[in-house]
Amino acid sequence: MTDTFVVVGGDAAGMSAASKAKRDHPDLEVVVFEKGEWVSYGACGMPYYVEGTVADLDELISLTPEEIIEDRDIDLRRFHEVVAVDTVARTVTVRNEDGTFEQGYDHLLLATGAAPTTPPVEGVDLDCVFTLSSLDDAEGIREALEAEEVTEDLVGSSEGAVVQFIRDRDPKRVAVVGGGYIGLEMADVLRTRGCSVHLFQRSDHVLSHYDEDVATVVEEHLREHGVTLHLGSAVEGIEGDAAGDAEAVVAEDGRTEVDMVVLGTGVRPRTALAEEAGIDLGPTGAIATDEYRETSAPDVYAAGDCAEAVNVVTGEVDYVPLALTANRHGRAVGQTVAGTPTLAGGVARTAISMVVEMEVARTGITDEDEAREYGFDPVSRTVTTKSRSGYYPGSEPITVHMTACRRTGRLLGASIAGTDRAGKRIDTVAAALHEEATVAELERYDLAYAPPFSPVWDPVLTAAKVLNSAVEGE
Amino acid sequence: MTDTFVVVGGDAAGMSAASKAKRDHPDLEVVVFEKGEWVSYGACGMPYYVEGTVADLDELISLTPEEIIEDRDIDLRRFHEVVAVDTVARTVTVRNEDGTFEQGYDHLLLATGAAPTTPPVEGVDLDCVFTLSSLDDAEGIREALEAEEVTEDLVGSSEGAVVQFIRDRDPKRVAVVGGGYIGLEMADVLRTRGCSVHLFQRSDHVLSHYDEDVATVVEEHLREHGVTLHLGSAVEGIEGDAAGDAEAVVAEDGRTEVDMVVLGTGVRPRTALAEEAGIDLGPTGAIATDEYRETSAPDVYAAGDCAEAVNVVTGEVDYVPLALTANRHGRAVGQTVAGTPTLAGGVARTAISMVVEMEVARTGITDEDEAREYGFDPVSRTVTTKSRSGYYPGSEPITVHMTACRRTGRLLGASIAGTDRAGKRIDTVAAALHEEATVAELERYDLAYAPPFSPVWDPVLTAAKVLNSAVEGE
Numbered sequence: 001m002t003d004t005f006v007v008v009g010g011d012a013a014g015m016s017a018a019s020k021a022k023r024d025h026p027d028l029e030v031v032v033f034e035k036g037e038w039v040s041y042g043a044c045g046m047p048y049y050v051e052g053t054v055a056d057l058d059e060l061i062s063l064t065p066e067e068i069i070e071d072r073d074i075d076l077r078r079f080h081e082v083v084a085v086d087t088v089a090r091t092v093t094v095r096n097e098d099g100t101f102e103q104g105y106d107h108l109l110l111a112t113g114a115a116p117t118t119p120p121v122e123g124v125d126l127d128c129v130f131t132l133s134s135l136d137d138a139e140g141i142r143e144a145l146e147a148e149e150v151t152e153d154l155v156g157s158s159e160g161a162v163v164q165f166i167r168d169r170d171p172k173r174v175a176v177v178g179g180g181y182i183g184l185e186m187a188d189v190l191r192t193r194g195c196s197v198h199l200f201q202r203s204d205h206v207l208s209h210y211d212e213d214v215a216t217v218v219e220e221h222l223r224e225h226g227v228t229l230h231l232g233s234a235v236e237g238i239e240g241d242a243a244g245d246a247e248a249v250v251a252e253d254g255r256t257e258v259d260m261v262v263l264g265t266g267v268r269p270r271t272a273l274a275e276e277a278g279i280d281l282g283p284t285g286a287i288a289t290d291e292y293r294e295t296s297a298p299d300v301y302a303a304g305d306c307a308e309a310v311n312v313v314t315g316e317v318d319y320v321p322l323a324l325t326a327n328r329h330g331r332a333v334g335q336t337v338a339g340t341p342t343l344a345g346g347v348a349r350t351a352i353s354m355v356v357e358m359e360v361a362r363t364g365i366t367d368e369d370e371a372r373e374y375g376f377d378p379v380s381r382t383v384t385t386k387s388r389s390g391y392y393p394g395s396e397p398i399t400v401h402m403t404a405c406r407r408t409g410r411l412l413g414a415s416i417a418g419t420d421r422a423g424k425r426i427d428t429v430a431a432a433l434h435e436e437a438t439v440a441e442l443e444r445y446d447l448a449y450a451p452p453f454s455p456v457w458d459p460v461l462t463a464a465k466v467l468n469s470a471v472e473g474e
Numbered sequence: 475m476t477d478t479f480v481v482v483g484g485d486a487a488g489m490s491a492a493s494k495a496k497r498d499h500p501d502l503e504v505v506v507f508e509k510g511e512w513v514s515y516g517a518c519g520m521p522y523y524v525e526g527t528v529a530d531l532d533e534l535i536s537l538t539p540e541e542i543i544e545d546r547d548i549d550l551r552r553f554h555e556v557v558a559v560d561t562v563a564r565t566v567t568v569r570n571e572d573g574t575f576e577q578g579y580d581h582l583l584l585a586t587g588a589a590p591t592t593p594p595v596e597g598v599d600l601d602c603v604f605t606l607s608s609l610d611d612a613e614g615i616r617e618a619l620e621a622e623e624v625t626e627d628l629v630g631s632s633e634g635a636v637v638q639f640i641r642d643r644d645p646k647r648v649a650v651v652g653g654g655y656i657g658l659e660m661a662d663v664l665r666t667r668g669c670s671v672h673l674f675q676r677s678d679h680v681l682s683h684y685d686e687d688v689a690t691v692v693e694e695h696l697r698e699h700g701v702t703l704h705l706g707s708a709v710e711g712i713e714g715d716a717a718g719d720a721e722a723v724v725a726e727d728g729r730t731e732v733d734m735v736v737l738g739t740g741v742r743p744r745t746a747l748a749e750e751a752g753i754d755l756g757p758t759g760a761i762a763t764d765e766y767r768e769t770s771a772p773d774v775y776a777a778g779d780c781a782e783a784v785n786v787v788t789g790e791v792d793y794v795p796l797a798l799t800a801n802r803h804g805r806a807v808g809q810t811v812a813g814t815p816t817l818a819g820g821v822a823r824t825a826i827s828m829v830v831e832m833e834v835a836r837t838g839i840t841d842e843d844e845a846r847e848y849g850f851d852p853v854s855r856t857v858t859t860k861s862r863s864g865y866y867p868g869s870e871p872i873t874v875h876m877t878a879c880r881r882t883g884r885l886l887g888a889s890i891a892g893t894d895r896a897g898k899r900i901d902t903v904a905a906a907l908h909e910e911a912t913v914a915e916l917e918r919y920d921l922a923y924a925p926p927f928s929p930v931w932d933p934v935l936t937a938a939k940v941l942n943s944a945v946e947g948e
Contacts, residue, residue: 012930016780023713042863042865042925044863044923044924044925044930045863045865045866045925048865048866048925048926053866054865054866059864059865060865069788180792181924183731194928207540213706249619259931301947312920322923323923323930324920324921324923324930324931325920327930327931328931333907343918344918345917345920346918346920347920348919349919349920349921350920350921350922351924352922352923352924352927352928353924354926354927359927361922363920363922389516389518389519390533391516391519391522391528391533391534392519392522392527392528393527401871411505411631421895421898423897423924423927424895424899424922424927424928425898425901426922427899427901427902427919427921427922427932427934428901428902428904428905430902430919430920430921430922431902431906431909431911431916431919431921432905432906432909434911434918434919435905435906435909435911435915437905437908437909441908441909442816442905443819444817444819444820444908445822445901445904445905445908446799446819446820446821446822446823446824446837446904446908447798447824447901447904447905448785448799448824448825448826448835448837448897448898448900449518449796449797449826449903450518450655450826450827450828451516451518451519451522452522452828453826453828453897453898454826454898456486456516456518456797456798456801457798457801460901461798
């Protein structure tokens with residue numbers, strides 16, 4: 001009898017695991033339960049669908065259900081929700097439109113993902129208030145925008161009263177709540193679509209996982225491009241009109257009339273299924289796993305946005321719900337289940353975002369208070385240099401903030417912002433973090449130089465040079 | 475009495491050392507002897523001056539002589555050639571237009587650079603045959619191109635015979651000899667200026683320091699953009715006309731009529747001064763140094779294109795005359811001389827070049843034969859993926875070739891080619907090489923992902939994934 005590998009959730013982690021397990025071990029029976037319609041889609045592309053840069057939702061689909069089932073020979077069941085796990089009997093209870101049934105497993109992967117959080121205020125359930133956590137959300141926002149655009153096109157020859165009516169409903173004043181990646185990307189996208197964008201951020205700076213220097217560079221850039229920032233202004237409520245549509249955001253800095261609200265206030269891991277099965281959660285609130293992403297229940301794995309991972313800088317568990325980790329950890333679980341135990345690897349909190357053509361990226365620990373909590377003695381420096389040789393056309397400023405431990409010289413993290421080829425330079429720092437390099441070692445890396453690509457000293461090297469001088473107490 | 479630091483050569487390594495030593499130790503007397511006119515210039519920018527992208531030679535100057543002398547308080551003496559070193563008496567003999575004199579030193583840096591090599595064939599001394607190793611060379615090539623262009627502009631209204639005369643002399647058929655960085659950049663630049671370019675390469679592929687897969691990608695790209703490749707065709711001679719101008723290149727594949735020849739056949743370290751002073755050269759033919767770039771003579775250092783350095787992959791000395799190394803090693807010598815012994819760091823042979831808008835980069839050891847000579851058991855893989863998420867506009871193919879040691883899994887090197895943001899991705903691999911990472915470790919790096927920047931799996935990660943499967947014998 002062949003083993004059965006059951007996967008709960010058909011997106012990044014789930015499909016990576018299912019595909020890898022089946023490819024490495026074709027005799028394995030692989031069953032994927034997905035409670036919704038969509039599987040194997042690029043969630044990170046949703047803002048670009050809203051923008052219109054990506055024309056159709058289908059473009060965000062990596063693999064169609066048919067490809068998964070026929071080409072990959074995976075037993076994919078959409079509209080099947082796993083509602084219980086029995087880790088002793090090794091079964092899952094599955095609900096679909098016909099009722100519920102039991103499915104046995106030899107190996108189980110929980111890839112239940114994360115759910116958007118909403119602020120604990122009145123009005124988040126009004127119409128015209130959106131999150132962006134599913135393709136349906138993306139479609140809803142775009143439809144709302146395009147419906148009005150079409151209407152406006154039609155009124156060119158209409159009489160004044162109608163124009164006024166339309167203008168009153170014109171959803172071009174948008175509040176984006178939350179200044180993280182989703183918030184900033186949505187601010188950018190909505191601005192591109194001609195909306196007047198108000199960005200609300202509870203704390204004093206956008207990008208709360210960034211240092212203040214780079215966050216400030218991004219804020220100036222947003223303001224220059226017409227985004228109205230409401231910093232240090234927690235949203236206290238969303239007011240609706242008689243029709244139940246959002247009409248204003250009330251925040252610490254007052255009341256702002258808007259026609260649409262997009263919430264980008266973070267996500268929390270979907271852990272209910274694991275908790276009810278008696279599987280341990282970790283200190284971050286996500287599902288606890290070992291280095292193979294195995295949970296406290298034997299042969300039950302968790303990967304992706306529902307699970308913890310070890311931070312390569314701190315050596316402690318961390319919760320970093322990002323796409324590469326989901327794919328990488330899912331794949332590692334698939335390989336392990338197929339018979340080759342495979343380390344899933346740590347996370348460095350590396351992330352990148354395009355914000356009105358400014359590239360913003362980070363990795364590691366850049367907050368000095370947090371660094372101290374982990375026992376480091378942090379010292380940071382910020383440098384602004386150029387993206388290319390000064391004499392080469394297109395050279396633009398790049399700001400790099402970098403943090404190291406003064407006691408050991410160990411590199412802890414960095415963030416980068418700039419409009420010209422800034423973002424992916426963070427990868428060099430991420431590599432150094434994985435290798436527990438010192439900033440002195442980073443300073444000596446033989447990075448690529450030619451005038452169209454970099455100054456002789458890459459901005460990352462210049463930052464390391466300046467920071468290392470500080471570490472060495474010059 | 476204050477110490478005197480004498481620097482021979484006023485470009486990258488020399489000026490970096492002089493500036494750093496003076497900044498760290500203002501009491502030090504710092505004397506820089508430069509035999510020519512130009513100091514502190516960006517040699518890597520010369521192709522872009524020829525192209526016209528950089529309008530004036532002055533733009534390539536980092537620091538003017540006045541800034542060096544007045545702002546930095548460095549005793550810069552241009553048109554002063556150091557013709558002898560006495561390592562016992564600790565003096566150098568200097569020649570200028572007035573004669574020769576002796577200058578004592580406490581610390582000496584030889585930063586004499588490299589000289590272009592020319593093929594050992596007839597005709598390299600003809601007019602219209604150029605190398606590109608100094609600003610004067612760059613100016614000469616551009617003048618030659620622009621003189622003809624101006625002439626052609628003037629003949630629009632001229633009569634047939636004159637037009638024919640000009641056309642006969644039109645220097646638009648250019649032979650570039652050598653398919654290394656300088657050769658390819660010059661082919662690109664001359665093509666941009668409207669020349670018909672013939673590229674001659676002795677071996678079967680351009681970029682002889684690259685693997686065949688990536689070299690082939692670059693060759694196809696060059697052909698698509700109109701460059702005629704003469705591969706496996708060593709140049710046997712250059713023929714001149716009655717006026718002494720080059721008129722044809724004779725190579726293994728026949729005779730090609732041209733109006734200009736640019737030689738990009740490599741460089742050799744300028745070591746005569748060191749040799750005559752009894753300073754040891756190393757196995758590469760460049761000046762041997764320790765990890766502080768100190769030579770066999772006490773307090774005599776060598777840095778930049780005249781000196782060896784240790785390759786971080788092989789642990790053996792290597793000769794890699796590139797700009798970052800010159801700057802970094804010069805700076806380290808300056809810091810050491812100023813009182814803080816500073817490791818210069820190794821080299822990884824990291825390099826990057828723009829070739830007709832294709833970004834081409836490499837690092838480490840990618841030649842399997844060479845890897846075997848150093849005791850590795852090499853295995854390589856080539857993958858072609860995309861520069862961005864497939865659904866994001868502007869996504870273009872990126873080809874990555876990567877090599878590891880099958881026995882240990884250690885990463886040995888990689889090369890990359892692609893037209894969209896391909897090149898600087900090599901830095902991640904360079905970082906991994908410095909840290910002696912395995913390809914399995916590289917596969918688990920938490921690199922930055924968002925749709926405008928990368929697929930979920932960066933092309934470097936995909937290459938590592940495929941190569942690691944080969945290493946693990948899957």
